[in-house]
Amino acid sequence: MGIFKQLGLREIINASGKMTALGASAVTDEIAQALKDAAQDYVDIDELMEFTGKVISESTGAEDGCPTCGAAAGIAISTAAVITGKNLSLIERIPNTAGLRNEIIVQKGQLVHFGASIGQMIQIGGGHVVEVGQANKVEQEHMEQAITENTAALLYVKSHHAVQKGMQSIEAMMEVAQRNGLPFIIDAAAEEDFQKYIAMGADIVIYSGGKALEGPTSGLICGKKEWMEACRMQYKGVGRPMKVGKEAMAGLITALRQYPLRTSNGEQQIARMTHLCNRLEAIAGLTCSIKQDEAGREIYRAQIQVNEQRAGISAEKLLHLLEAGNPAIYLRHHYVNVGILSVDPRPLLEGQEDIIADEIIRIVKGG
The missing domain is CATH 3.40.640.10 (Type I PLP-dependent aspartate aminotransferase-like (Major domain))
Incomplete structure (x- = not known):
């Protein structure tokens, strides 16, 4: 069990990116050990x-x-x-x-x-x-x-x-x-x-x-x-x-x-986000595609377009429900005003793209 869950805080699935508001990055064991050793000396x-x-x-x-x-x-x-x-x-x-x-x-x-x-x-x-x-x-x-x-x-x-x-x-x-x-x-x-x-x-x-x-x-x-x-x-x-x-x-x-x-993981990002898109594309009102970061970095996000009339829910409402859950799922929402949400694969732990897909599908289907 993670330290924040032990403290009684909600579990977070960060699909937003290396965001300060969500704690930026999860460090490697070697970095964590360096932090521990320094704190005790x-x-x-x-x-x-x-x-x-x-x-x-x-x-x-x-x-x-x-x-x-x-x-x-x-x-x-x-x-x-x-x-x-x-x-x-x-x-x-x-x-x-x-x-x-x-x-x-x-x-x-x-x-x-x-x-x-x-x-x-x-x-x-x-x-x-x-x-x-x-x-x-x-x-x-x-x-x-x-x-x-x-x-x-x-x-x-x-x-x-x-x-x-x-x-x-x-x-x-x-x-x-x-x-x-x-x-x-x-x-x-x-x-x-x-x-x-x-x-x-x-x-x-x-x-x-x-x-x-x-x-x-x-x-x-x-x-x-x-x-x-x-x-x-x-x-x-x-x-x-x-x-x-x-x-x-x-x-x-x-x-x-x-x-x-570190080695490039662009292909892995694309593979994970393609899997996510394939699952979401089967849901009426959702279209999904892979987009490279707008600043040209090697980041390949899944971009989800929510058609409110067909999906029966707005992108803004979907975002709110995802963030209100436990685990709370945070998507990238810079273009939520035009019905677009994005999933950044970099902070995701193994298998979390499926948890995201499951929850989006449940919400859209009214589950």
Whole structure:
């Protein structure tokens, strides 16, 4: 019996994805052991921070790294770092940055809500958000014309939450930053390639440790050494209330070392979701197909279209009933307003796709 069931909480079947609201990832035995061992021992935290930074560097190809308690903290810490550098007096002023170069340029379509606001994370780090362009169209001139003597950095948000069309590319935004001598930050929280953006030339890249990496609740920043040293120094200021513990760092190190050993499971995802679709296609009002992740990652989800008239139930009602059950089944519901629900195979334990199919069929048939 799982720990949460022992505590009297409902069992969860997570078909939504590596979602913070559902605990992100279920870690391997090796990572769990690292968490346990770290929790039962002592270490000099500053030494562990620097060592974790070296492991991050080795894993990403960056000059250095900084562990965090999550990618959201990474945004705040990175923002603070580009404003204060390693100046302790300025670090202790954050988030009060009046009179400092504190403007962070972000494309309007990327100022999204991921469970909280990107803009708020920037502000926590002392940044003043400068949004450029329109929600569905940004020109290079918008970025150029937004740069002033108060600009501290340009930030690109690589996320399925962000507008995917009409935005300037990473390369275009990076070129503007480099031409103007400004640091370029990429929020790549859920991305799977931990070397791509450093290789492209980004100064600072932020990842979640609990999503694609499948580590514990944690995050990592990687990039140029001067900025990583400044990031670590933020733990003397704004980083203190979001400090990362010894357990998370030990688990993060283990996850980073395991990551290159993982093999692609795209074919397995497709096979599992095809099996699910074949079962659901037999039910009136349900159509099901396999769709690759909209941000281009190697994720193949089952997309369920609910025809309310034929099925006798709306997608929204079906979602509610699935989540209200025990076990509670959480599907991906970004497009529930147009009758679409999705099943993400990555977090599913063995055989859970059949449990999902059984419950959907029971609900639709009025069982």
